[in-house]
Amino acid sequence: MKKKIAIIGGGPAGLAAAVAAKENGVDDIVIIERAPSAGGILMQCIHNGFGLHTFKEELTGPEYADRYIKKAKEKDVEIFLSTFAIDVSKDKVITCMSKDKGIFTIEADSIILAMGCRERPRGALNTPGYRPAGIYSAGTAQKFVNIEGKLPGKEVVILGSGDIGLIMARRMTLEGAKVKAVAEIMPYSGGLKRNIVQCLDDFDIPLKLSTTVVDIDGKDRVKSVTLAKVDEKLNPIPGTEEVIPCDTLLLSCGLLPENELSQAIGVDLSPVTGGPKVNESLETNIPGVFAAGNVLHVHDLVDYVSEEAANAGKHAAEYVKRLSEKTSDASEKEYVVETGTGVRYTVPMTVRPSECDTLTTVRFRVGNVYKNPEICVYMGDRCVLRRKKQICAPGEMEQVILKKADLDTLKDGETIKVLLENV
Amino acid sequence: MNTVDVIIIGAGVVGSATARELSRYDLDILVLERSSDVCEGTSKANSGIVHAGYDAKPGTKKAYFNVRGSLLMEDLSKELDFAYKRNGSLVLCFSEDEIQKLEELKARGETNGVKDIRILNKEELLRKEPNLSKGVVAALYAPTGAIVDPFGLTIALAENAFVNGVKFKFDEEVISVAKDGDEFIVKTAKGEYKAKAVVNAAGVYSDAIHNMVCADKITITARKGEYCLYDKKVGGTVSSTVFRLPGALGKGVLVTPTVHGNLLIGPTATDTPDKEEVCTTAEGLSSVISGGAISLESVPSKSVITSFAGLRAHSDQGDFVIGESSVSGFFDAAGIESPGLSAAPAIGAHLAEEVSKKLAAREKENFIAKRKGIPSMALASDEEKKRLIEEDPLYANVVCRCELVTEGEIVNSIRRPLGATTLDGVKRRTRAGMGRCQSGFCSPTTIEIIARELGISACEVTKHGKGSEFIEDHK
Numbered sequence: 001m002k003k004k005i006a007i008i009g010g011g012p013a014g015l016a017a018a019v020a021a022k023e024n025g026v027d028d029i030v031i032i033e034r035a036p037s038a039g040g041i042l043m044q045c046i047h048n049g050f051g052l053h054t055f056k057e058e059l060t061g062p063e064y065a066d067r068y069i070k071k072a073k074e075k076d077v078e079i080f081l082s083t084f085a086i087d088v089s090k091d092k093v094i095t096c097m098s099k100d101k102g103i104f105t106i107e108a109d110s111i112i113l114a115m116g117c118r119e120r121p122r123g124a125l126n127t128p129g130y131r132p133a134g135i136y137s138a139g140t141a142q143k144f145v146n147i148e149g150k151l152p153g154k155e156v157v158i159l160g161s162g163d164i165g166l167i168m169a170r171r172m173t174l175e176g177a178k179v180k181a182v183a184e185i186m187p188y189s190g191g192l193k194r195n196i197v198q199c200l201d202d203f204d205i206p207l208k209l210s211t212t213v214v215d216i217d218g219k220d221r222v223k224s225v226t227l228a229k230v231d232e233k234l235n236p237i238p239g240t241e242e243v244i245p246c247d248t249l250l251l252s253c254g255l256l257p258e259n260e261l262s263q264a265i266g267v268d269l270s271p272v273t274g275g276p277k278v279n280e281s282l283e284t285n286i287p288g289v290f291a292a293g294n295v296l297h298v299h300d301l302v303d304y305v306s307e308e309a310a311n312a313g314k315h316a317a318e319y320v321k322r323l324s325e326k327t328s329d330a331s332e333k334e335y336v337v338e339t340g341t342g343v344r345y346t347v348p349m350t351v352r353p354s355e356c357d358t359l360t361t362v363r364f365r366v367g368n369v370y371k372n373p374e375i376c377v378y379m380g381d382r383c384v385l386r387r388k389k390q391i392c393a394p395g396e397m398e399q400v401i402l403k404k405a406d407l408d409t410l411k412d413g414e415t416i417k418v419l420l421e422n423v
Numbered sequence: 424m425n426t427v428d429v430i431i432i433g434a435g436v437v438g439s440a441t442a443r444e445l446s447r448y449d450l451d452i453l454v455l456e457r458s459s460d461v462c463e464g465t466s467k468a469n470s471g472i473v474h475a476g477y478d479a480k481p482g483t484k485k486a487y488f489n490v491r492g493s494l495l496m497e498d499l500s501k502e503l504d505f506a507y508k509r510n511g512s513l514v515l516c517f518s519e520d521e522i523q524k525l526e527e528l529k530a531r532g533e534t535n536g537v538k539d540i541r542i543l544n545k546e547e548l549l550r551k552e553p554n555l556s557k558g559v560v561a562a563l564y565a566p567t568g569a570i571v572d573p574f575g576l577t578i579a580l581a582e583n584a585f586v587n588g589v590k591f592k593f594d595e596e597v598i599s600v601a602k603d604g605d606e607f608i609v610k611t612a613k614g615e616y617k618a619k620a621v622v623n624a625a626g627v628y629s630d631a632i633h634n635m636v637c638a639d640k641i642t643i644t645a646r647k648g649e650y651c652l653y654d655k656k657v658g659g660t661v662s663s664t665v666f667r668l669p670g671a672l673g674k675g676v677l678v679t680p681t682v683h684g685n686l687l688i689g690p691t692a693t694d695t696p697d698k699e700e701v702c703t704t705a706e707g708l709s710s711v712i713s714g715g716a717i718s719l720e721s722v723p724s725k726s727v728i729t730s731f732a733g734l735r736a737h738s739d740q741g742d743f744v745i746g747e748s749s750v751s752g753f754f755d756a757a758g759i760e761s762p763g764l765s766a767a768p769a770i771g772a773h774l775a776e777e778v779s780k781k782l783a784a785r786e787k788e789n790f791i792a793k794r795k796g797i798p799s800m801a802l803a804s805d806e807e808k809k810r811l812i813e814e815d816p817l818y819a820n821v822v823c824r825c826e827l828v829t830e831g832e833i834v835n836s837i838r839r840p841l842g843a844t845t846l847d848g849v850k851r852r853t854r855a856g857m858g859r860c861q862s863g864f865c866s867p868t869t870i871e872i873i874a875r876e877l878g879i880s881a882c883e884v885t886k887h888g889k890g891s892e893f894i895e896d897h898k
Binding site for chain 2: 034097121124126140154
């Protein structure tokens with residue numbers, strides 16, 4: 001079958017992109033979703049705290065998803081559920097598989113990548129020890145508890161203080177398990193401040209910074225884990241080992257954008273984010289292929305995912321309309337967004353001022369905890385933005401908004417630079 | 424008391440190969456396995472290599488069975504439908520002085536009957552394997568070296584034995600073996616069995632079993648080997664299996680593609696008094712990586728997806744202990760360390776011949792030689808995929824996204840002869856959970872499917888047998 005826009009993934013990014021594409025005048029859209037319902041990982045995030053920016057109220061994950069599912073329904077967005085995209089060719093033909101339809105293909109004019117991310121497993125950490133039952137990534141445990149109503153363990157240690165780990169520390173406690181410690185190898189948490197307060201502090205769960213798991217014991221089921229302090233180079237310090245008896249180890253050690261399909265199309269990935277390199281329109285190096293949400297870079301708040309994805313949906317719609325109008329994409333001037341002190345990456349990585357609206361959002365994350373920094377943006381050597389912050393931390397995404405008027409001052413050979421000063 | 428003709432102790436690759444070969448005969452055969460599935464010991468955690476056979480000292484059992492096993496393996500892979508690939512192997516040397524050792528190894532290989540081995544110079548070598556360390560000087564190249572799916576091989580042998588009438592009893596650890604007249608009495612915690620012949624294929628415990636019966640004692644030391652397994656994205660780092668010149672404790676750290684397209688680096692070699700010590704260690708993993716770094720220009724450390732350790736059964740006899748022991752009717756397959764996986768088909772055939780002669784058994788007329796494995800959606804062409812889905816729509820329901828394993832394959836792995844009963848069992852039969860997310864995504868669904876198919880609750884589903892349950896029982 002043929003479609004103007006095919007969106008891979010029906011989580012918050014895919015849904016918001018679809019709604020925006022419809023609103024921008026493209027009707028022939030399909031979302032391909034592997035789960036039996038849309039909503040993505042939000043469906044297992046039954047805690048509240050979603051939607052404060054988008055809806056100015058506090059929703060649970062499924063409630064937030066439901067708002068977008070309803071919008072998509074109102075706009076007659078077609079969603080193929082329980083359908084797995086197994087391959088995408090360079091000419092944008094998506095091979096799908098489902099119980100109802102068997103194997104079939106979708107030829108799309110434009111594709112929006114919205115596949116989300118996955119959790120880094122124990123193997124990737126190369127944590128020594130046995131390999132018993134009882135080691136789960138935090139999201140897997142969340143699925144067991146929140147979707148299936150099953151408790152994966154009673155005495156828990158959590159490695160990594162990413163948001164899912166923090167949320168699961170609280171959830172496991174509420175379900176009657178004892179969470180003995182959350183260990184974080186870095187000297188700061190990778191999660192949101194509010195989650196540390198609400199999920200750990202409120203339940204007296206200790207957060208052990210600069211600490212990691214150096215051994216896992218138990219042949220059949222986890223019996224204990226050994227924690228140790230680490231030095232500045234993150235190497236365990238001998239003599240600081242502490243054995244904690246437990247039956248479960250949850251891992252919340254980072255999320256990895258899931259870009260196997262993107263790579264099949266030939267999309268260039270950033271080694272820093274693990275997601276596609278995109279321009280201001282969230283378009284990848286392959287014309288007509290856009291990306292948004294956690295497949296692009298891991299977000300902290302779903303509200304930003306929705307906002308970003310709506311932007312991708314809008315640009316995909318514009319791309320499709322231009323195709324039908326047969327107006328070729330003129331070769332516009334493109335400027336690189338450079339990262340300076342403290343800034344790990346930016347999305348987008350390049351900007352074409354001619355394609356920008358009045359305001360263009362650039363999102364980024366910092367590489368360390370910085371107190372009282374100034375976030376600065378330079379066009380060439382001209383500082384166009386300077387904003388004081390009390391604190392910047394790796395767990396929280398930052399953003400700056402570029403004005404079209406400033407972008408228009410860029411000359412050949414110049415770059416846009418985002419960095420922290422006063423650090 | 425159950426009386427049979429032959430009891431085989433251990434359902435690893437050697438026990439399973441022996442069971443399969445013996446099932447050609449009109450014999451009542453019972454396999455006793457202490458774990459909950461076949462392939463739960465050494466057979467599941469090794470390099471997955473079919474050695475060409477240049478390494479073992481001429482005249483040893485290792486050399487004899489290695490070369491023969493290696494010759495049998497390709498046909499066996501077709502007959503029993505498991506993954507096998509002749510990718511060739513290399514032994515690297517890093518100085519001019521060592522070329523002489525390569526020559527010796529070549530001569531040894533030729534004595535052992537290994538075909539087409541030759542020495543490659545640096546240029547030829549780097550053209551063949553551009554990611555090798557630029558410090559290599561030359562290598563011995565054996566085109567008959569191959570890689571195999573160790574789980575696939577073991578499971579295929581056991582399934583085929585089962586189809587040919589061999590009985591398997593799991594969770595039955597043998598606690599005593601005694602000769603009583605012309606018979607053996609084999610006791611487990613669950614029961615007592617009588618047999619005319621016993622085959623000892625008990626891996627790292629083959630000394631304990633042997634010593635229960637024989638006056639001439641043997642000692643088996645568990646020699647731990649740690650490995651790192653890398654993402655398929657870097658599976659093409661090398662196409663051949665890459666060894667270095669062997670040292671005292673074995674062949675050193677090797678670098679190889681696996682039959683499934685991952686990159687594998689390992690093993691270390693450390694003797695351990697604890698025969699259950701299958702844990703990895705910080706030192707071990709770091710020596711795997713530094714060992715890999717000698718052979719490779721750069722080790723793709725960021726792409727590691729898991730690490731594991733296996734125990735080889737190292738015999739104090741310095742060679743495999745194979746054949747009828749000092750006690751009539753008691754047959755050993757002990758001390759089967761490397762090249763044990765390569766040798767297994769030949770060991771199985773040899774023991775079957777010895778045992779069948781001893782019992783004057785006749786060959787069956789209705790032996791089923793062929794076995795069909797589980798169809799793989801990941802490997803199927805689009806046409807085959809269509810056909811599979813038409814036959815069973817469950818083949819369209821993807822459960823493991825990393826390895827593209829469907830519900831159809833998982834159900835097949837449970838329902839087939841000697842089917843999976845555990846998550847690890849499903850994993851080793853289908854690859855569900857073996858990919859880069861290491862079962863984070865699929866394990867809740869797989870657990871649900873196992874519970875449904877076996878008619879048990881999810882709380883009763885285990886990773887690898889009793890004690891390894893995943894879910895707390897609320898009752």
